Amino acid sequence: MASIDPALSRGALAFALLSALVAPWAIRAQSGAKPLRFAVSIAIFLATMALIAPLLALGARARSLLSFVLVATMSVEFAAILTQAARGTSSHFNTATRLDASVWAIMVFCIVIAVVAMTVVAVVASIAPLSLREGPERASLAFAVRAGLWIFLLSALSGFAMGGRGSHSIPHGSRDAATLAIVGWNRSRGDLRVSHFLSLHALQALPLVALALSRLPLPRYALWTALVSATALFTALPIYTFARALSGRAPW
Numbered sequence: 569m570a571s572i573d574p575a576l577s578r579g580a581l582a583f584a585l586l587s588a589l590v591a592p593w594a595i596r597a598q599s600g601a602k603p604l605r606f607a608v609s610i611a612i613f614l615a616t617m618a619l620i621a622p623l624l625a626l627g628a629r630a631r632s633l634l635s636f637v638l639v640a641t642m643s644v645e646f647a648a649i650l651t652q653a654a655r656g657t658s659s660h661f662n663t664a665t666r667l668d669a670s671v672w673a674i675m676v677f678c679i680v681i682a683v684v685a686m687t688v689v690a691v692v693a694s695i696a697p698l699s700l701r702e703g704p705e706r707a708s709l710a711f712a713v714r715a716g717l718w719i720f721l722l723s724a725l726s727g728f729a730m731g732g733r734g735s736h737s738i739p740h741g742s743r744d745a746a747t748l749a750i751v752g753w754n755r756s757r758g759d760l761r762v763s764h765f766l767s768l769h770a771l772q773a774l775p776l777v778a779l780a781l782s783r784l785p786l787p788r789y790a791l792w793t794a795l796v797s798a799t800a801l802f803t804a805l806p807i808y809t810f811a812r813a814l815s816g817r818a819p820w
Contacts, residue, residue, distance in 0.1 A: 575635035576618035579642070583611035586646070601752070602659070603650045609768070610642045616772055617689075620713060624689065625696035637685045641678040648675045661734040676731060683724045690717040705782030708795055712778035715799045719774070722767035722806045726760045729814070736760045738816045755818055762819040763810035770802040 587607040594600035617638055621631055648671045652659035663669040694717075698710045730736045738758030753759045777798045781791050809819045 571622055573618040573621040573631070573635055575632070575639060576614050576621055579635075579639040580611050580613075580615035580618055583607050583614060583642070583646070587611060590650075600653060603646070603653050605751070606646055606649050610646055612772065613768070614638065614642060620689070620693075620717075623698040623700060623713065624692050625699075626692060634685060634689065637681060641682040641685075644678045645675055645682075648672075660736075661731070663734075679727065683721070683727075686717070687721060690714070690721060693717055705779060708778045708782055708791060709775060712774040712795065712799070715802075716771040716774040719767055719770035719799075719803055719806065722803075722810075723764050726764040726767065726806070726810055726813075729810075730760045730764070733760075736764075738813055753819065755820075757818060758813035758816040759819060760810065760813045763806045763813060766802070766809060767806035770806075774799060774802055 584607075587604060590600060590604045590607055594604035621634060624631065624634075626634065649659045652662065652668070652671060657664070657668065659671065659675065662672055693714050698713060700706045700710055736759055737754055738760070751761070751765070753762055778795055781794055784791075786794070812819055
């Protein structure tokens, strides 16, 4: 396997450290919960891409540009979330003032750029060989990485649906005391964040499933049956929870 991308790994480490710094504030103040969640999520995403980027059939300049785009967009996104939380106001869907609207517009712009970059990654990963070491897990891991990248892009559906509606809750702006701990998902009404989360993290889950299966004494057909079934599940769950959210129903 190729080496870890240094720029993306440094970005992941920086956000992991930010998570530790934000955590005490998050414990004391409710406004700190969102920056903490995003710092952790971005750290995981950049760490994952630090492993995937060297596998891509890209030249040095293209790979450096990809690393720069992902680290830069995630950094600006987090800076906007942290700034708004420090001001005691919301970051997402907030257009109450000219400043709030400008911050939100910058966040949307960064996410669009990141989605375009990840679409390029998915296409390159799918049409060209991945630089994986030879071994019994090579084919299944390549399949899992490619599938994870395309499922990851399903997050754009829920993300832009939230942005277009100006809310993650359906009916619009609905809130309920019954929320899931840590993530804050609504347990009694539609919540697009569930689909968003599931599609984002298939990128980590599927390669881990492929690696775990390759370590088991399974015949080839059983390994691929299990991996394809897991891929189908990780594809269906974001779509299912997205449809339920749009209809205003709780995810379970």
